[in-house]
Amino acid sequence: MECRFFSSKCMTMSEIAHIEKTNSSQLSSFRPLVEVKSTPRFCSCRGMSAKASHSSTPNNTYVPKKALSSVDEEKIGAGNLLYQVNGTNSSLFSRNLRMLDAFDDEYGGVIVDSERLPANPNVFASMLRFSISHWKAKEKKGIWLKLPVEKSDLVPVAVKEGFEYHHAERGYVMLTYWLPEGPSKLPANASxxxxxxxxxxxxxxxxxxxxxxxxxxxxxxxxxxxxxxxxxxxxxxxxxxxxxxxxxxxxxxxxxxxxxxxxxxxxxxxxxxxxxxxxxxxxxxxxxxxxxxxxxxxxxxxxxxxxxxxxxxxxxxxxxxxxxxxxxxxxxxLSVHQLASTFDGKTSSLYYNVVDSQHNNCIGN
Amino acid sequence: MECRFFSSKCMTMSEIAHIEKTNSSQLSSFRPLVEVKSTPRFCSCRGMSAKASHSSTPNNTYVPKKALSSVDEEKIGAGNLLYQVNGTNSSLFSRNLRMLDAFDDEYGGVIVDSERLPANPNVFASMLRFSISHWKAKEKKGIWLKLPVEKSDLVPVAVKEGFEYHHAERGYVMLTYWLPEGPSKLPANASxxxxxxxxxxxxxxxxxxxxxxxxxxxxxxxxxxxxxxxxxxxxxxxxxxxxxxxxxxxxxxxxxxxxxxxxxxxxxxxxxxxxxxxxxxxxxxxxxxxxxxxxxxxxxxxxxxxxxxxxxxxxxxxxxxxxxxxxxxxxxxLSVHQLASTFDGKTSSLYYNVVDSQHNNCIGN
Known part of the structure; x- marks a missing residue:
């Protein structure tokens, strides 16, 4: 299982939540090369070095987001896209058309950018299918797909392509796809x-x-x-x-x-x-x-x-x-003690009892 | 907030989870009048008297489930159904066609029967729309709609009708609709x-x-x-x-x-x-x-x-x-002590310390 506390091991969920938050502000300004700046986390040291390179360009060639986004692609139409998905054209244009915007995570997985999803289910189906085959070829592991409630049309498409529900909150449902053989090793939902x-x-x-x-x-x-x-x-x-x-x-x-x-x-x-x-x-x-x-x-x-x-x-x-x-x-x-940790820069509440505080300065509040 | 422990107040979520479990076995045997048998719960006394009458018959006339289920209705076709939804035919047949199978809960809400949902999104849309207007007229409060992953086609339909995501697990997504004005008072997701x-x-x-x-x-x-x-x-x-x-x-x-x-x-x-x-x-x-x-x-x-x-x-x-x-x-x-409660018949773990167990029999394990 994922480890925490006293831990140099990371929490995938934590990292993802962080990347999502960071991206939503950074991506909207169309920065050329997106670098996710991670604040240190008490429980997730791997999260601190989260790699967030776009995987929308299979050969890692940088394509300015403004020039060709999922949204722009959609204007071209699903039919055109479907043709290109099955074609062999490897020009910059067609390559970019076929992949969903996504980020690599530090666990060999991929986080689809939920702010740059196409609205058209057919376009999405084609892009998702192509992306999955690409991620499989790259031996990616867990795929995270967050679908906002306003994109609920895409839910059945993702399920048909093999995604499972992971969790949901009022405004979105999170789906996951574990690409390797064997049971999913993605972290569980809140329990x-x-x-x-x-x-x-x-x-x-x-x-x-x-x-x-x-x-x-x-x-x-x-x-x-x-x-x-x-x-x-x-x-x-x-x-x-x-x-x-x-x-x-x-x-x-x-x-x-x-x-x-x-x-x-x-x-x-x-x-x-x-x-x-x-x-x-x-x-x-x-x-x-x-x-x-x-x-x-x-x-x-x-x-x-x-x-x-x-x-x-x-x-x-x-x-x-x-x-x-x-x-x-x-x-x-157990009384409560607010303590900051240098590991994540966060203040949290530690509950413990103080039996002998007069004689033991170590555990006094 | 919902109360628990020492509590005679119920947990809606608990009750629903229980009703779902009970129904899945009871409904599959097509019992004429479904009575949900609730085991007492430590934390939810209202859950003990969960009313689970079918609300699929607006005037409370009992219609045997086997005779006319959502599944049977579907065979008749969406077109026929759509006509009847907007029609004024009040025969038993058409009335039954238009409502989703559902149970009342003890909080003035409704739990849609997730095992008897139509597969066709158009049929579902019509039935859901009609059901909502009926529930509104009856001044129902929270509607619970659990959509199994194999019915993911119905998710966008429910969202379009005003449902929000509540939570999801691998095999299903739960949606809710709070009918009264004002913010939803339904219990929150796991936190x-x-x-x-x-x-x-x-x-x-x-x-x-x-x-x-x-x-x-x-x-x-x-x-x-x-x-x-x-x-x-x-x-x-x-x-x-x-x-x-x-x-x-x-x-x-x-x-x-x-x-x-x-x-x-x-x-x-x-x-x-x-x-x-x-x-x-x-x-x-x-x-x-x-x-x-x-x-x-x-x-x-x-x-x-x-x-x-x-x-x-x-x-x-x-x-x-x-x-x-x-x-x-x-x-x-805090050491662990397994204790049963007569309130829910369950054994749970109570963690507490035993400082003075020799002189205080009350709290010794």
Whole structure:
């Protein structure tokens, strides 16, 4: 598998995401020789030297993009192109007609330029077919083809040529083609969703609890801690504070992740990581979110624990036991530490506990 | 946001995944009235009462699926269908022709039956258009449309009718349509990839380290711990052991997660959670994986830490400091505990530390 952290090994996905971003701005200005400037990445050292030469000219002769782009080619018409694809004419003109704009990646693969795709499915089919045969001859490995939603006409064409879906976001679908024999070694799609729960307890030993608005009969009446999914690029420590605020109106401060749960096949066969966070209340006045929450209140800890639905469930009970142990200083959760790495120039969040910080300067925050 | 854990609130995605799985077996046997039997879910109580009535009959009159399916309709031809879509014939026959097979979900939405889609794009276009207008009239909310790769011809049709991509896996793309005004409230796609690193140290205070085979110059020569991504539905504790075994041939036993790192925008704008695991070696003889690894060895801890690339990077250094503190018993990581929950009948992994297990039976494993 792809390696990361402590790693001099790269992440293909990371590199591709980076190349895509870089290209979109660079290509639009029609620079003569496109050089992808990679910022160093903590987890992907190969990504740092990403080679991004155009592969639209089979013999590596440079052809100014402005002179002959996929878009220009299209004006000439599919019929003309189809003829040339099967022909042997090796002039600069016909050679350029037949290949999709693309970049080599550092793994022996190719990234098709999603900003320079032809709109006409027939033109695309011909170019794609010719490109694949060229890439095969060059012993290329993985082909990455990102089709924006406005080019959805090209999806069935790519599938017919052997591409598979890799992942999709609202605005595009990414397809891949693994050219060598044997199973694809391309990195997998995102595999997890991440949720957070906020355990908020005040000085009177009361827990902040909510009742969901829409609830199946077996669970109606259950008082639970506020929970939710973190949103794109959100931190666990901010996500837990946000969820509590949204559902109850209570301001809190993140203290620690006290435990996390890992479970599989919960959503479209994806896995789920759920972080239980200890939060310190900064306000007292509850304001319920009418959309999601039926009621919220401060509930005595004993009463909260004694709910039959919690007593009957060993997972629920264990989590509450952990939170109680944490309150009694018999437990140390993981606090968050923002650290930059010179490897990618990025600041990330490292969660770890500090048991003996007074005597061990190494791991103090 | 959707809530989970301690939660009586449901996960739409979870429910849908479940309904899909259940339907695929139930529908193929053409049961007269399809009832989706939901197993209780730890995190989705609304999912437990998922209503799965067919919405292919606008007035809820039951029409046996075998008698008139989308597939049968297709045999009649697109032209005939198109006429009827715009016509006013309200007979059972024509009404059934015009709607896609679908199920109501518990959130006021609709899940199109992906196993009973017409193959002909024109037929599909007409049925989809008619279905959307019907669902709008019924004030439905989110529409879920899963198109298998072999029905990729239907993708541009759905996009033209207003559908957006939601996510994709190798064999299908999922599209959604949020019918009400305002932004979609459908749950998001998976947001994270999850990696693991194995810190393995033997009785001689030597760390198990590897050199990657393909490495950009700035990192050539760096000795690092074995790392990798966990595969679909794999546990963190088994994934870390597997990666170490694959890269070095060393058998290990999982001890603890000592820390984890959270970083964003690493792959297709997804986030990354990386778990540093302390592992206990069970063998000594190294066998290098030739595909990924250049070299592997047992390296004195002092030598490992003193590598300039590690000394210069505060993230690397901090993680090693944590591992060293753990070795000196000045740190407690999170051990894994397999727990079943009566809420979903599932066993999942709960990671937490046990600081004072002798005096606190509640949280002992």
């Amino acid at each position: 997890h969703q991440v949720g957070v729960g906020g355990f908020v307890i005040n000085e009177n030993n009361e827990v902040l609890v909510v009742q969901e608005k829409y609830c199946a009969p077996p669970f109606s009446g259950l008082w639970k801690i506020p929970t939710g999914f973190i949103v794109e690029s959100e931190e666990i420590f901010t996500g837990s504070v946000r969820e509590v605020k949204e559902e109850t109106g209570i301001d809190t401060e993140f203290v620690e992740v006290v435990a996390f749960r890992h479970v599989h096949n919960v959503a479209f066969e994806k896995s789920d990581l759920f972080f239980i966070c200890m939060l310190k209340p900064l306000s007292t006045q509850i304001m319920v979110d009418d959309h999601e929450i039926q009621a919220a209140k401060w509930m005595p800890l004993v009463e909260f624990v004694e709910q039959p639905l919690i007593q009957q469930d060993c997972m629920f009970k264990r989590v509450i036991d952990i939170c109680i142990a944490r309150l009694g200083k018999r437990y140390c959760g | 994270h990839q999850v990696g693991v690193g194995g810190f393995v140290i033997n009785e001689n205070n030597e760390v198990l380290v590897v050199q990657e085979k393909y490495c950009a110059p700035p990192f050539s020569g760096l000795w690092k711990i074995p790392t990798g991504f966990i595969v679909e539905s794999e546990e963190i504790f088994t994934g870390s052991v597997r990666e170490v075994k694959e890269e070095t041939g060393i058998d290990t036993e999982f001890v603890e997660v000592v820390a984890f790192r959270h970083v964003h925008n690493v792959a297709f704008e997804k986030s990354d959670l990386f778990f540093i695991c302390m592992l206990k070696p069970l063998s000594t003889q190294i066998m290098v994986d030739d595909h990924e690894i250049q070299a592997a060895k047992w390296m004195p801890l002092v030598e490992f830490v003193e590598q300039p690339l590690i000394q210069q990077d505060c993230m690397f250094k901090r993680v090693i400091d944590i591992c060293i503190a753990r070795l000196g018993k000045r740190y407690c990581g």
